[in-house]
Amino acid sequence: MTANPRQLARDVVLDVARDDAYANLLLPKRIREAHLSAADAGFATELAYGTLRWQGQHDALIADAAGRPITEIDPETLATLRIGSHQLAHMRVPSHAAVHETVALLGRHKGRAGFANAVLRRLSEVPADERLARIAADLPADERLALETGHPTWVLRALRRTLEREGAADELPELLAADNDPPAVQLVALPGLARPDELALEATASPIGRIAPAGDPARLPQVAGGSWRVQDAGSQLAALALTRARPVAAGERWLDVCAGPGGKAALMAAEAAIGGAQLEANEVAPHRAKLVRQAVRAVGERFPDARARVVTGDGRRYGEGDTEAAFDRILLDAPCTGLGALRRRPEARWRKEPSDVPALATLQAELLAASARALKPGGLLAYVTCSPHLAETRAIVDRAAALGLEPVDTGAVVAELSPGIALGETGAAVQLWPHRNGTDAMFIQLLTTADR
Numbered sequence: 001m002t003a004n005p006r007q008l009a010r011d012v013v014l015d016v017a018r019d020d021a022y023a024n025l026l027l028p029k030r031i032r033e034a035h036l037s038a039a040d041a042g043f044a045t046e047l048a049y050g051t052l053r054w055q056g057q058h059d060a061l062i063a064d065a066a067g068r069p070i071t072e073i074d075p076e077t078l079a080t081l082r083i084g085s086h087q088l089a090h091m092r093v094p095s096h097a098a099v100h101e102t103v104a105l106l107g108r109h110k111g112r113a114g115f116a117n118a119v120l121r122r123l124s125e126v127p128a129d130e131r132l133a134r135i136a137a138d139l140p141a142d143e144r145l146a147l148e149t150g151h152p153t154w155v156l157r158a159l160r161r162t163l164e165r166e167g168a169a170d171e172l173p174e175l176l177a178a179d180n181d182p183p184a185v186q187l188v189a190l191p192g193l194a195r196p197d198e199l200a201l202e203a204t205a206s207p208i209g210r211i212a213p214a215g216d217p218a219r220l221p222q223v224a225g226g227s228w229r230v231q232d233a234g235s236q237l238a239a240l241a242l243t244r245a246r247p248v249a250a251g252e253r254w255l256d257v258c259a260g261p262g263g264k265a266a267l268m269a270a271e272a273a274i275g276g277a278q279l280e281a282n283e284v285a286p287h288r289a290k291l292v293r294q295a296v297r298a299v300g301e302r303f304p305d306a307r308a309r310v311v312t313g314d315g316r317r318y319g320e321g322d323t324e325a326a327f328d329r330i331l332l333d334a335p336c337t338g339l340g341a342l343r344r345r346p347e348a349r350w351r352k353e354p355s356d357v358p359a360l361a362t363l364q365a366e367l368l369a370a371s372a373r374a375l376k377p378g379g380l381l382a383y384v385t386c387s388p389h390l391a392e393t394r395a396i397v398d399r400a401a402a403l404g405l406e407p408v409d410t411g412a413v414v415a416e417l418s419p420g421i422a423l424g425e426t427g428a429a430v431q432l433w434p435h436r437n438g439t440d441a442m443f444i445q446l447l448t449t450a451d452r
Helices: 005-019 023-034 038-053 055-066 075-090 095-106 110-125 128-136 141-149 153-165 169-179 221-225 233-243 263-275 286-302 356-374 410-417
Strands: 186-189 209-211 228-230 253-256 278-283 309-312 327-333 375-385 405-407 443-449
Touching: 005 023, 005 038, 005 075, 005 095, 023 038, 038 055, 038 075, 055 075, 055 110, 055 128, 055 141, 075 095, 075 110, 075 128, 095 110, 128 141, 141 153, 141 169, 153 169, 221 228, 228 263, 233 263, 233 327, 233 375, 233 410, 233 443, 253 263, 263 278, 263 286, 263 327, 278 286, 286 309, 327 356, 356 375, 410 443
Parallel strands: 253 278, 253 327, 278 309, 327 375
Antiparallel strands: 186 209, 186 228, 375 443, 405 443
């Protein structure tokens, strides 16, 4: 593995585009394997994540300078041009270094290197904001704002619609800026295994959350040992809203319907162990079920009698046969577009299309129906998505009444967990926001049976 931070960043950008790799999983692994210095690791991280975050803008700049669509540029050259464009547009890298060192990545590919050199030199001759202003001059307002803020237009419009529902459309620029601001890593102290005050770290919106110190969190003994985990405070609040909305009775049965990769399952397992409940964590994909087992391992080691049961299967099977009305509390963290985690998953905004939403919404509705069937009378069900898209949030829980469910005042529950938290007006549900709460844009709605 090369120790060149530019090549490492370029290869990550290329693998994301070519192989649908996840940058937040791939980049740290590559950095560790390359034994980069702290400075080089920081440079590679800023370059890779930044390039992916602003990819739409870079593609517009490259197409303009190249005089051809990016679809006519081979993947390796395009990835190289993207990281070169990012250095010129968004990093304090001298132009000559950004051009020369980036073109050198193409090695002996003289045709590709010559083309990349010409494009990057053209980009270096005109400030990026001036070129973007010219490109955007004749675009409609939404398309212009999307280009300027590095968001697909359809995502921008979806975010605006949700803010409008809260009467907060004027917060859109602040939200878009927050999506482009790399977040600090957040940690959770697993109840029964750790205390949040045992590390002198800044608090988050979660009562058991803290901001990680700079650097690789895995170097902390508490994280390496499993008593602390990396987890966004919004995800923590989603799990805690279910587990702490009311006292836990010994012997309760809990279900995490879509448990992979296991962050919420680990927190629920810890909460269940303390309260004398039993958790079943279900995941449809075997490789993700393996991640769930790894996630809950530390809880099982600390509480051997309360070991979480991890199973593999389609969550839509629940509510049938021996699982009918079987669970006291159910977490449905439904598969979604992931538009709530754009700040942490820089490539996510370019991975989805509007056409993906209907199929996801159908799956979400089917999983909610199965969860409703599997819920005991008087039980609690948390419908959660890491997306603020109304088709994945309000439109789904609006079907709850037809399933024999009624909403619980989730805002009151979250406000008790996080006193002083700023919550928008979303009825009985909670919509968290990165610009308001310092969390992913998690949607949380607690539901219970209507005949409770």
